[in-house]
Amino acid sequence: MGRDRDFTQLGKALGAPARSVFLNLLMDGARRPAGELARAAGVSASTASEHLAVLVEAGLVTVEVHGRSRRYGLAGSQVAAALEALGALTGPAPVSGYRRSRQMERLAAARFCYDHLAGRLGIALADAWAEQGWLADRAALALTDAGADGLRGIGVDVDGAIAARRPTTRVCLDWTERRDHLAGALGAAVGRRFLAAGWVVRHASGRGLDVTDAGRAFVRRTWGVDLNA
Amino acid sequence: MGRDRDFTQLGKALGAPARSVFLNLLMDGARRPAGELARAAGVSASTASEHLAVLVEAGLVTVEVHGRSRRYGLAGSQVAAALEALGALTGPAPVSGYRRSRQMERLAAARFCYDHLAGRLGIALADAWAEQGWLADRAALALTDAGADGLRGIGVDVDGAIAARRPTTRVCLDWTERRDHLAGALGAAVGRRFLAAGWVVRHASGRGLDVTDAGRAFVRRTWGVDLNA
């Protein structure tokens, strides 16, 4: 009787196409009403409702009631981390020259992964910060004193991130690039700062991001990162 | 068509009790013949064979043919990492005083998580190393120069771990304790050293470990870690 962790319920919850679409949509950390999710997945409202009930039952998703609308969202950063880890497994390794749709290409450039920056932007930042001694180790991404000062200097709530209940820094393996980037409470704080400062803007819907001209200039000026490369 | 990562196949693969048992058994990184897995899960050989084919198809498991026996094992450390992340989600947080079977208690004390030490032993080591400056940061577990020297001094193949293709250090969230411990190539190197030196021994089957008297004395002498606490 050596079974100690039962993946059955989680697996069943993940194992339906419509639910997979829902989770992907919710990976940006936003809450969405049931109807929007139903439309996005191409199923009827009743079917979507049943799917959402399954996800809630499995603990992957939580609901907030807003009047006659119900907003569904991921149950927490741990869920997002698990989905990222799982996502890193699916599909073959991205061989160079693999053809991508324009949509995928935009996602690969910059996006939110639940609450922190990901895509090539996230990786470039982690690279630069490791290079310049703001993070101690490219593999582990530990925050140094210099890094704490530097991030405070650009308006990131470093102390809030350190005080948070979740781990301050955490590595997250990128889906598209297969490289690590910064997650955890600090990653979330950086993401909030980038949005607030207007260095990135959200796509109309979903977790895609566009780096603004101001953002592009800022990262080049501050860390010498050239995002057009 | 915003779906970019499809969890359906992985989810279906995880969503059967017998397969969950298989994966749990394989979490120690060992390969096992189909028959043994069938017996452990309480299903017929034919059923087990079908399940294993599903797991292979999903990329979670690989086979090695040894004569007329076939040994199944996890497809890599990324799979183990994803399963750990998923496992951290299941079940309620371990409220204090929660009753555990003796089997579970032994697993909670020390075990292999795919290829690195986990359980209270793994956490105690991470704590001690962070405390003593061998790892830069309890949250990120970045290896310091002092840590590299120290681990080399006790016979851990630090340089091999640094040169490895996978990340040198990585944090892994413990199932039972909900705390981070050291994984990645360095975690694996530490695990190999602990086994080779006889500081831990494997249980008869599965991923459980017993810390030997020599191991207990060693960790107390070297880092002041008292495992009886």
Place this chain on the structure above:
DNA sequence: GTGACGTTTCGGCCGCTGCCGAAGTGTTCG
């Protein structure tokens, strides 16, 4: 070669699950 053995493939049964449309519940708006 022949027989034993570990594993896979096949056929068939049963139950679960996804899907929908219709009806029901609760909320907002006029």
Place this chain on the structure above:
DNA sequence: CGAACACTTCGGCAGCGGCCGAAACGTCAC
């Protein structure tokens, strides 16, 4: 208060998936 709306629950259908035993396959031992 009643109609419109967002969502959930219910009933019913179709198909998939898990299970087994029987048979086929490949390998090892003698």
